[in-house]
Amino acid sequence: MSMNIQQGNHQTFYTLKTSHTGFITGAYVLPVGSAYLSYEHRMLPAIFASMLGYDTEKHTADELYEILEGRGIQVSHSASLEYLMISFRCCIQDTAQLIAVIAEQLMCPKLDKKDLDSLKAKMQAVLAMQDDDTGTRAAVAFNEQLFADKSFNRLDDPKAMLSISSQVSVEQLKSYHASFDCVTNGFWVVVGDVDAKAFISQVEQRFSPQSTRALKHQRFAVPIKPVKAAKAHVEIAQKTSVNLMLGHATTVDRHHEDFYPLMIALDALGGSFSARLMRTVRDEEGLTYSVGSTVGGMKQNETLSWYVYGCFSPELLDKGVAAIMKQLQIWKKSGITEEELSERKQGITGRYLVAQSSPDAILRDILSFIEKGFGAEEIFNYTHRIESVALDQVNACIQKYIELDKLACVTAGTLKT
Amino acid sequence: MKMYDLLESAHGAQVFKHKKNGLRVILMPNPVNDVAGFQVTYHVGSRDEATGYTGATHILEHLMFKGSKNFHKALKNNIDQLENVGAILNATTWNDRTNYFEILPTQYLHRAIEIEADRMRNAFIREEDRKAEMTVVRNEYEMDENDPISALRKVLWSTAYVAHPYHHTTIGWLSDIENVSIERLRKFYDTYYWPNNATLSVVGSFDQDDVLQQIDEHFGKIEPSSHEIPQVYTTEPPQEGAKRYVLKRVSNQPGCVCIAFKTPKGLSDEHLCLQVLSSILHQGRSSRLYKKLVHKGLATSVFAEDYPNIDEGLFAIYAIPTPNSSSEALEEIILEEIALIKKELVKPKELERVVNMVKAHNIYGRGSFFSSLSQVNEAIALKDWRYFYDLPDRLAKITPKMLQEAAMKYLHEDQSTTGHFIPLSEKK
Structure with a gap:
């Protein structure tokens, strides 16, 4: 497996030919995500992405999707802080058709008011569902405790998203679309049974620049809030399970030398069935179906948070928190063992190898590494970075970054009777 | 392989039946990298339950992770230890089946085969594990109930089907989850967990002869059940109106x-x-x-x-x-x-x-x-x-x-x- 990185006439192409036959999976990516707009207009890219699934100036959505789905081609549109992204999967003989549709959707979307109204109605229902979801509400409230207002790491509250999205107009979408060129600065990542030369040629037949317009970041990382203990509960009626999040922000970002040691420390605490939290809080004490720990945040290279998550029956919540705290205190006091480190490293690198059997997972990793500023080839360095972590680094990180007296503890569900 | 009958070759796969115990094995090679997937499917699901022990198949699936004679926590070789070599492992229960699977670097495939063989007939199924796991399963039920659409689905099946066991969903009724006895679960295990009621599947990169030999070595020594595997005979009476x-x-x-x-x-x-x-x-x-x-x-x-x-x-x-x-x-x-x-x-x-x-x-x-x-x-x-x-x-x-x-x-x-x-x- 080797990565081919090629600069085309206007775009960059990352192609990785694997031994999977007959199909490709990939994405076309433009750096025009919500960090390129003001905070007030942060939902524009996501709404614009959804509008790409409607009519174009040349065809109705019905016509386009009959072409795509009539061949089993899968296309989806999304936006993140950094990117507008068109993801796809298709059989190799359908590549030209796929590229033609993506080009049309991107270059001449109709952006019709009727379609926007339809989309807003759907979003209203989706956001209402999120507002009723204990996991979403706990995550929103937890990040509010950890990160400053307008931080990239904050998650938008469903109600706030509803309010912002209701104000988006067709004119704003058209203006956003006109503010960047859909070709210049774009890049493709394609994995699977890909013929790089043929793919680039097919793209360049369909994608030619209309202008040189490009966006610049308008939002930047926000300084982190001082870490301090906090407690919050989001009451949602008639829920039988409570979501818990427990942790705090740190000064470590994705490029920090302590990132991997801290990640491994959290993997040993609660990264899988065989980690400490699942072995004790679930397996021995039977207090929950789901408990674990991980790193979060790190959006647009802001710093990371670490947290423990879990779901509990309301009457077992206090016991659950106590059981988690017990494990946190042992972990903080004694760190992890040499044997644990060896197991976790082998587990992480083994799982990575397992994931690499899937082109979808390879694509996801490449996109993530590019977005975090490492470059696509980082997929070949990842296991080495894990393997090179030493025990004293892991345990020093636990001592340095974990402050158990400054935890934010957030719950969402039904606690009032 | 002399211990197997080759039943079928199709779609790049081969199906074997073990001559001694009736275990079926499906080999599906797909050598994209040094990774393989191993799976045991038991022909038992929530269709095989009745009032009082709805959800039993699923609770039993949970208890199967509590250890078996030769692989358990005291020996530090319980199945979850496979995660420490990179395995993605889990199990699921559904209407007509229960499956246990491990996807892992091929060099550790033999470990998955050995552990699955051991827990086919030697799982502990202990009361202390049931007690601890009951609340785990109950929380799974509670998480599911958090979603009204999931609850709507549950009522759909129990309204549409009155006699056939598809009436209840796989997780079972709450009071059955809380009260089913370890004896009932053990009986369930002894009724259905046999090589003649299971099919193995192997996918990915592996040496066919080697895998068949390992399966024979570990599963081949298990006797088939001495009883007929019970089959559901309940049929749904005709529905006579919306x-x-x-x-x-x-x-x-x-x-x-x-x-x-x-x-x-x-x-x-x-x-x-x-x-x-x-x-x-x-x-x-x-x-x-x-x-x-x-x-x-x-x-x-x-x-x-x-x-x-x-x-x-x-x-x-x-x-x-x-x-x-x-x-x-x-x-x-x-x-x-x-x-x-x-x-x-x-x-x-x-x-x-x-x-x-x-x-x-x-x-x-x-x-x-x-x-x-x-x-x-x-x-x-x-x-x-x-x-x-x-x-x-x-x-x-x-x-x-x-x-x-x-x-x-x-x-x-x-x-x-x-x-x-x-x-x-x-x-x-």
Whole structure:
């Protein structure tokens, strides 16, 4: 497996030919995500992405999707802080058709008011569902405790998203679309049974620049809030399970030398069935179906948070928190063992190898590494970075970054009777 | 391999039966990298339960992770230790089957084989483990109940089916989860967990002879059951009229409607026709209901349950309204579309779209061992491991006329069950 990185006439192409036959999976990516707009207009890219699934100036959505789905081609549109992204999967003989549709959707979307109204109605229902979801509400409230207002790491509250999205107009979408060129600065990542030369040629037949317009970041990382203990509960009626999040922000970002040691420390605490939290809080004490720990945040290279998550029956919540705290205190006091480190490293690198059997997972990793500023080839360095972590680094990180007296503890569900 | 009978070679796979104990083995090589997937599918699911021990198959699945004679925590070689060499492992329970799987670097495949063989007959199944795990399973039930649409689905099946055990969902009723005894669970294990009631599947990169030899070494020494494996004989009495129900809960969610019809047995051609009709109605942006409901902003999503079961099942369409609509209005439109699909032949282009989507899906499936194992697992449960591989050929024989006949026969109001989730603003 080797990565081919090629600069085309206007775009960059990352192609990785694997031994999977007959199909490709990939994405076309433009750096025009919500960090390129003001905070007030942060939902524009996501709404614009959804509008790409409607009519174009040349065809109705019905016509386009009959072409795509009539061949089993899968296309989806999304936006993140950094990117507008068109993801796809298709059989190799359908590549030209796929590229033609993506080009049309991107270059001449109709952006019709009727379609926007339809989309807003759907979003209203989706956001209402999120507002009723204990996991979403706990995550929103937890990040509010950890990160400053307008931080990239904050998650938008469903109600706030509803309010912002209701104000988006067709004119704003058209203006956003006109503010960047859909070709210049774009890049493709394609994995699977890909013929790089043929793919680039097919793209360049369909994608030619209309202008040189490009966006610049308008939002930047926000300084982190001082870490301090906090407690919050989001009451949602008639829920039988409570979501818990427990942790705090740190000064470590994705490029920090302590990132991997801290990640491994959290993997040993609660990264899988065989980690400490699942072995004790679930397996021995039977207090929950789901408990674990991980790193979060790190959006647009802001710093990371670490947290423990879990779901509990309301009457077992206090016991659950106590059981988690017990494990946190042992972990903080004694760190992890040499044997644990060896197991976790082998587990992480083994799982990575397992994931690499899937082109979808390879694509996801490449996109993530590019977005975090490492470059696509980082997929070949990842296991080495894990393997090179030493025990004293892991345990020093636990001592340095974990402050158990400054935890934010957030719950969402039904606690009032 | 002299210990096996080769039963079949098809679609690049080979199926063997162990001569001594009847264990079936399906080998599906796909050497993309040094990774393999191993799976045991037991032919036991929530269909094999009755009142008092609904959910037993699922609780037993949890207890299978508590250790077995030669692999347990005291020896520090319990199955979850496979995660420490990179395995992605888990188990699932469904109507007609229970499966345990490990996807891991090929060099550790032998460990997965050895552990699965040991827990086939030597699992602990202890009372102290049941006590600890009962609350775990109960929390799984509670998490599921957090979602009103999941609750709506639960009531759908218990309303549509009154006699057949598909009446209850796989997780079971709460009071059964809390009270089922360890003796009952042990009996369940001793009834169904035998090599002659199991099928192994291996996918990915592996040496065929080596794997068959390892399977023989570890599973081959297990005797077959000394009893016949019990089969469900309960059949659902005929439904004599439409059923309706309502689920009310305090919720910010926008409501939901589901409309379901009884289907024939999963392996029948008529069931396949209903799956095609389901796709024409709801799958993808070019489907009829997507265009009518979602594209127009009346529903935020439309989805269906149309999978095959061993016995008769349900074809259910769900739709979630936007503020521009209501679950009652969506019901009306869905019924209009169903009436239309009975009245007029579907267009050949619509049928072709479904066939091509299935073909492409099968090709994409080669890119995920998890997907390969999951697909063959469901096919094994149906007792036709080739089910998904054969779909393109079977679909090619389906005609618009066959679809219309299936629609007329099965999408009949008297055979329907319709449910509405009504969100309440506050508890009454």
